[in-house]
Amino acid sequence: MPKWSMVIDLEKCVACQGCSIACRMENNTPVATPEEAWDGREIRWNDVFPMPRAEVGDYPNTKTHYMTRPCMHCENPPCIKVCPVQATFIDEEGLVRQNYDRCIGCRYCTVACPYAVRYFNWYAPEWNPTIEQHLNPQEVSSGSGDREGPAVRPKGVVEKCTYCIQRLDNARQRAEAEDRDFRPDEYVPACVETCTGKARFFGDMDNPDSTVSKLAKSERAFALLEEVGTHPKTIYLQEGE
Amino acid sequence: MLTIGKRDKETLLDPLFRAGRGFYALIGVLIVIMGWGLFMYIRQIVLGLGVTGMDRPAYWGIYMVNFIFFIGISHAGTLISAILRVTQAEWRRPITRIAEAITAFALVVGTLQIFFDLGRPDRVLYLFWYGRLQSPLLWDAVSVTAYFLGSLTYLYLPIIPDVALLRDNLPADAPAWRERLYAIMALGWRGNRTQWIRLEKTIAVMAVLIIPVAISVHTVISWILATTVQPGWHSTVFGPYFVVGAIFSGIGALFIAMTLARRVMHLEAYITDRQYRNLGYIFITMSAIWFYFTYAEYMTLAAGQGAAEFPILASKLWGAFSPGFWAMVLAMVVAFVVLVFPLILPNSWRKYRIFNPRFTLASAVAFGLAMLLLQVPETEDALAGLSLGLSPIALKIIALVAGVLFIVSILPWLKRHLIDAMVIASGLVLIGMWLERWNIIVPTMVSPRLAPSSWYTPTLTEWSLFAASIALFIFMFALFFKVVPAVSVWEVREGRVIDHVHSQEIMPMPEPSLPARGAMRRSLEETEPTY
Numbered sequence: 001m002p003k004w005s006m007v008i009d010l011e012k013c014v015a016c017q018g019c020s021i022a023c024r025m026e027n028n029t030p031v032a033t034p035e036e037a038w039d040g041r042e043i044r045w046n047d048v049f050p051m052p053r054a055e056v057g058d059y060p061n062t063k064t065h066y067m068t069r070p071c072m073h074c075e076n077p078p079c080i081k082v083c084p085v086q087a088t089f090i091d092e093e094g095l096v097r098q099n100y101d102r103c104i105g106c107r108y109c110t111v112a113c114p115y116a117v118r119y120f121n122w123y124a125p126e127w128n129p130t131i132e133q134h135l136n137p138q139e140v141s142s143g144s145g146d147r148e149g150p151a152v153r154p155k156g157v158v159e160k161c162t163y164c165i166q167r168l169d170n171a172r173q174r175a176e177a178e179d180r181d182f183r184p185d186e187y188v189p190a191c192v193e194t195c196t197g198k199a200r201f202f203g204d205m206d207n208p209d210s211t212v213s214k215l216a217k218s219e220r221a222f223a224l225l226e227e228v229g230t231h232p233k234t235i236y237l238q239e240g241e
Numbered sequence: 242m243l244t245i246g247k248r249d250k251e252t253l254l255d256p257l258f259r260a261g262r263g264f265y266a267l268i269g270v271l272i273v274i275m276g277w278g279l280f281m282y283i284r285q286i287v288l289g290l291g292v293t294g295m296d297r298p299a300y301w302g303i304y305m306v307n308f309i310f311f312i313g314i315s316h317a318g319t320l321i322s323a324i325l326r327v328t329q330a331e332w333r334r335p336i337t338r339i340a341e342a343i344t345a346f347a348l349v350v351g352t353l354q355i356f357f358d359l360g361r362p363d364r365v366l367y368l369f370w371y372g373r374l375q376s377p378l379l380w381d382a383v384s385v386t387a388y389f390l391g392s393l394t395y396l397y398l399p400i401i402p403d404v405a406l407l408r409d410n411l412p413a414d415a416p417a418w419r420e421r422l423y424a425i426m427a428l429g430w431r432g433n434r435t436q437w438i439r440l441e442k443t444i445a446v447m448a449v450l451i452i453p454v455a456i457s458v459h460t461v462i463s464w465i466l467a468t469t470v471q472p473g474w475h476s477t478v479f480g481p482y483f484v485v486g487a488i489f490s491g492i493g494a495l496f497i498a499m500t501l502a503r504r505v506m507h508l509e510a511y512i513t514d515r516q517y518r519n520l521g522y523i524f525i526t527m528s529a530i531w532f533y534f535t536y537a538e539y540m541t542l543a544a545g546q547g548a549a550e551f552p553i554l555a556s557k558l559w560g561a562f563s564p565g566f567w568a569m570v571l572a573m574v575v576a577f578v579v580l581v582f583p584l585i586l587p588n589s590w591r592k593y594r595i596f597n598p599r600f601t602l603a604s605a606v607a608f609g610l611a612m613l614l615l616q617v618p619e620t621e622d623a624l625a626g627l628s629l630g631l632s633p634i635a636l637k638i639i640a641l642v643a644g645v646l647f648i649v650s651i652l653p654w655l656k657r658h659l660i661d662a663m664v665i666a667s668g669l670v671l672i673g674m675w676l677e678r679w680n681i682i683v684p685t686m687v688s689p690r691l692a693p694s695s696w697y698t699p700t701l702t703e704w705s706l707f708a709a710s711i712a713l714f715i716f717m718f719a720l721f722f723k724v725v726p727a728v729s730v731w732e733v734r735e736g737r738v739i740d741h742v743h744s745q746e747i748m749p750m751p752e753p754s755l756p757a758r759g760a761m762r763r764s765l766e767e768t769e770p771t772y
Contacts, residue, residue, distance in 0.1 A: 040296030040695045049693065069691070078470055084378035085364075085371040104367050105290075105360020107300040108378050112469040116298045116692035120360060122291035155289040156360030225690060228470045 002184045003094045003233070004163055005205035006192065007215040008068060010239040012199035015066035017048045019191035019200065023070075026164055026190035027150045028135050030125030043119040045161040046070045046191050065239065068199075070191060071096060071117045071161035072224060072232035079109035079118060088158070094205075094233055095163055101146035103157040110158055114228050117160055124155040138166040163202075164189035184210070205233065243402075243409045243432050245730065248510075250410060253726040256506055258412050258419075260723065271716040278709020281702045282357065290360055292702045299686040299697035304358035306678045307707055309462055310490070311351030311714075312385065313483075313674065317491030318344030319392045320455040321523075323448040332519050334736040335511040338729045339499050341396040343491070346717040348389045350710050357706050377468050380461045388451075388458045395447045398440065402731040405430035422724070459487040466681065472549035473542070473685040482534040489527040490674035492520060493667035498718065500664050502727045511728050517663050521584055524666070528577050535677075553684050561696075562684045565676050572673035576666040578648065583655045583662045590656045601654075604647040611640035 023029070023046040032042035051065040073096050080088050080096060087102035088109055110118040127135070140149030140162075149166045153159050168187045175182035184204035192200040203210040212235070215221065220238040223231070245254065285292050295302045318340035325333035356362045372379045405427035411420060430436060463483035466474040476482075496517075503512045542554045557566040615636050655662040688694040699707075 036291070039291075040299070041291060082376050082378065082469065084373055084376040084382070085367045086373050102364075102367065102371060103361065104364040106355075106358070106378060107360065108376070108465070110297070110300040111471065111686070114470055114690050116689050119297060120300060121289070122295075123289045154361075158360075230470075 001092055001206065002204035003206045004073070004168075004187075005094075005203065005212045005216070005233040005235065006070065006073075006163070006189070007201040007212045007221070007235045007237060009199045009201075009215075009220075009237040010065075010067075011220075011237060012197040013066065013068055014197045014199075015048055015068070016196045018194050018196050019046045019068060019070075020044055020048055022046075022190040022194035023161070023164075025134075026136055026167075027162070028125075028152055029119075029159075030121070030123075030153075031127055031131065036123070041122045043121070043159065045117070045119070045159070047117075069115065069117065069224075070189075070234055071163070072115055072230065072234045073161075073163060074230035074232050076229060076231045078112040078114065078228075078230060082108045082112045084108065088160075093168075095165055095168075096160070097142065097148055097162060097165065098158060098160050099142050099146045099148055100151060100153050100157050100159065105156040105158065107158065114225055114230065118158050119160065120158050121153050121155045125152060136166075138170075140166045140169055164191075243406050245406055245410055246734075249730060249734070252507060252510065253728055253730055254407060254410060255412065257407070257723055257726065258415055264719070264723075267719060268716070271712045271719070274712035275709050275716065278706050278712070281705040281709075285357075285702055285706075286362070292700065294698045294700045294703060296695055296697070298689040298692045299683065299695055301358070301682055301686055302697055303679075303699045303703045303707060304354050306675065306682050307710060308351055308354035308358070309483075309678045309682075310675050311347045311354065311710065312462060313459060313487035313490045313678075314494040314671075315344045315347035315351060315388070315392070315491065316455055316459060316484075316487040317347070317495040318342065319388075319395055319451045320344075320488060321492065321495065321520075323395070323451045323455070326444070326448045327452075330519070331736055331739065332515050334732045335508070335728045336495070336499050336516055336520070337399065337732060338396075338725070339502055339727055340495050341392065341399075342718065342721055343494055343498055344392040345389070345396050346714055346721075347494070348385065348392065349717065350714045352385060352389070353710060353713070377461065377465045381458075381465060384454070384458045384461045388454050391447070391451050391454050395444075395451055398444050398447060399729050399732065400426065400725055401428060401430050401440065402432065403726055403729060405432065406730055407726075419724075456484055459483045471685050472547065472688075472690070473553045473681070476538060478534060478538050478541075482538060485527060485530045485534055486674055486677060489524075489531050490671055492524045492527060493670035493674070496520065496524070496663050496667035497671070500660060502722065503660075506722070506727055508728060511733060514659055517660055518584065521580060521659075521663055524663075524670075525577070525580050525584070528573065528580065528670070532573065532577075549690055553688055556684050556688065557680055562680060566680050569673045569676035569680060572669040572676070576669035576673065579655060579662050579666040579669070582648075582652050583659050586652060586656050588656075590653050592653075601647060601650040604643045604650060607643035608640055608647055611636045611643060615640070 024031075024044075027045060029043045029045060036042060046069070048066060048068045051067050056063050056065070073094060075094065077088075077090060077096050080086075080090055083089075084106065085102055085104055087099045087104070088096065089099075090096050105120070107120055110116075110120055135152065136150040138149065139147050139151035142148050149162050149164075149169075167189060171186040172182050175186065184207065188202045192202040201211050201215055203212040205212055205216065207213060215237060216235050218237055221235050222238055223235055293302060293304075322333060322337040322340045326337070356365065359365060368379065368382050372382070374380075374383075404423045408420070408423040408427050411423070460480040460483065463479035467476055467479040469475065499512055499516070502508060539554065539557075542550050545551075556562050615633060683697055687697055
């Protein structure tokens with residue numbers, strides 16, 4: 001059973017926000033108006049933001065550190081522990097998933113997540129007509145027919161990065177159609193595929209020979225907020241000075 | 242056929258069948274406020290929670306604050322009346338009904354806040370269909386449901402003999418629906434020996450059972466916050482801290498409700514100084530414990546200097562949330578002073594007119610002005626003339642002296658008006674406890690570890706629903722006490738029997754010692770009869 005994991009090399013990240021855009025197109029996140037964004041209601045499963053106290057050095061020789069942040073897909077996720085209706089859960093491959101047809105919108109998970117990677121639909125989703133014609137039509141189901149993944153979310157539910165779980169489904173189906181075994185390297189999320197600086201790596205952490213396993217053993221590897229005990233599967237490689 | 246004394250009937254039963262113009266006016270105003278609230282709530286359902294001031298990362302706001310606040314108030318009743326019943330505190334008898342009604346209605350209003358807060362209120366039953374017992378939110382659903390059912394039972398049981406009394410003593414012009422209602426609610430109560438034994442036994446069992454349930458309710462609410470790893474919430478002290486705060490604010494609500502009932506329904510003969518004095522002692526105790534817990538919580542945070550926790554504490558002590566924090570502290574300190582002094586001052590203070598009202602007002606104004614001038618920045622030239630060239634030190638001394646004079650000058654008034662003092666303290670405590678919940682929820686919400694910090698301001702929708710919630714609370718109260726007497730008639734009568742038996746005991750008067758004879762006589766004349 002593979003255990004999916006992502007490694008992000010901050011040394012290579014150019015903060016182009018390509019991952020955010022790819023994620024938005026792949027996963028049908030609604031577009032916020034400038035006013036809504038100003039109110040803190042924009043939804044970015046994959047966010048790129050300057051680090052707190054990001055600017056170092058004296059003007060004009062300043063430097064800003066950026067952070068790019070998908071869901072951590074923690075091995076010990078605080079969000080699933082507090083969900084009263086099991087709308088969010090961790091599957092056997094380590095993906096922390098969200099069931100839009102189950103979520104009651106109490107926002108306890110958004111409060112419990114120390115990384116603030118969970119987003120709430122304050123409004124009914126809206127797109128401009130061109131984007132609306134090109135929404136990703138896939139709807140991943142959690143088995144009982146409940147919608148997950150890129151399925152268009154109604155207002156009042158919580159959503160989050162799924163490591164593009166629909167792509168995993170597609171890869172599995174393709175392997176089945178071609179009557180062969182599924183290989184873990186057939187599946188990468190959209191942000192990894194699009195990354196301009198090739199700063200993102202994705203793969204099976206259970207396989208000691210995979211790229212992510214090797215990178216995770218690097219001296220530069222660290223996890224965000226290790227002190228809160230969540231054991232993230234999204235691992236960062238530290239930026240050099 | 243159950244009978245009732247003439248005076249009890251006139252004061253407690255007959256007003257249930259009369260409603261003045263004031264009553265209809267009150268109901269009308271409340272319905273308008275609730276109607277507005279309903280409109281805003283429907284608007285929120287249609288447009289989504291975007292109409293509130295909540296955002297990322299401030300995912301919880303005033304709805305959650307009100308949820309904790311109202312559920313806290315609900316501890317007034319059942320807990321107080323249950324503990325007082327179990328400990329056989331005789332003075333509880335006239336106020337148990339009001340206390341238990343607060344519990345039931347505050348729970349209704351508190352639970353309503355969850356519906357306001359949910360993104361998908363249509364899926365609320367999923368809590369029971371798909372409930373995960375590992376989630377603190379479900380502990381809360383279980384605990385609050387149990388408490389609600391328990392306190393409804395506990396409210397209803399002592400009502401049975403009273404509605405039977407009503408059934409048998411209906412005025413001739415009583416509407417038919419009342420006749421039917423009382424007949425059904427009385428459950429065939431005849432007041433025979435078996436029925437009394439059963440009722441007393443059931444109430445005794447309920448009184449004991451409801452206490453752990455009540456404590457679990459606010460403990461679990463605190464655990465909703467404390468089981469997360471968010472800075473400022475992840476605290477072991479939260480369980481008892483919240484329970485103490487809940488009982489504290491509950492007694493405050495009880496004081497206000499019983500004073501209103503006393504004034505409006507003319508229950509002065511039933512709810513007397515004795516109730517205020519004794520409940521006041523419990524109130525002071527809760528206040529002291531509340532200060533202790535608050536200090537313990539913030540002191541450990543301050544000493545720990547945690548990288549995530551300390552900035553949040555700093556935002557309360559001197560940052561963006563300092564006005565709310567210090568308003569809470571001020572309200573609680575003033576409430577403590579207002580509570581304690583009338584009770585510890587000797588009775589002779591009643592007659593002192595140390596200063597006249599004009600002096601009291603002047604010292605209050607002097608205090609306010611001095612405090613205001615202290616806030617004026619020194620560089621503001623336009624305002625510099627206002628401070629009359631007084632240095633900050635002088636202003637502080639003026640403020641201190643004026644403040645002390647103000648307190649001293651109102652003390653005799655507080656001593657003379659014990660009930661008003663209690664009500665003032667209760668109002669301050671309710672405000673302080675609401676602010677306490679605000680100070681716990683919002684500062685942690687707006688400064689998370691990894692998202693850019695934000696700001697949360699409640700919108701008109703949220704304030705409207707808050708107002709409508711309070712209106713609903715008063716509405717239920719007003720209607721309920723037009724159906725059921727505000728004082729538990731049979732319990733008061735039972736108390737009279739007990740008092741009568743006690744009065745058969747005759748204590749010899751102590752012989753006054755010779756040198757102090759004059760003083761003793763004077764003090765006997767001055768002292769109010771104590772109960």
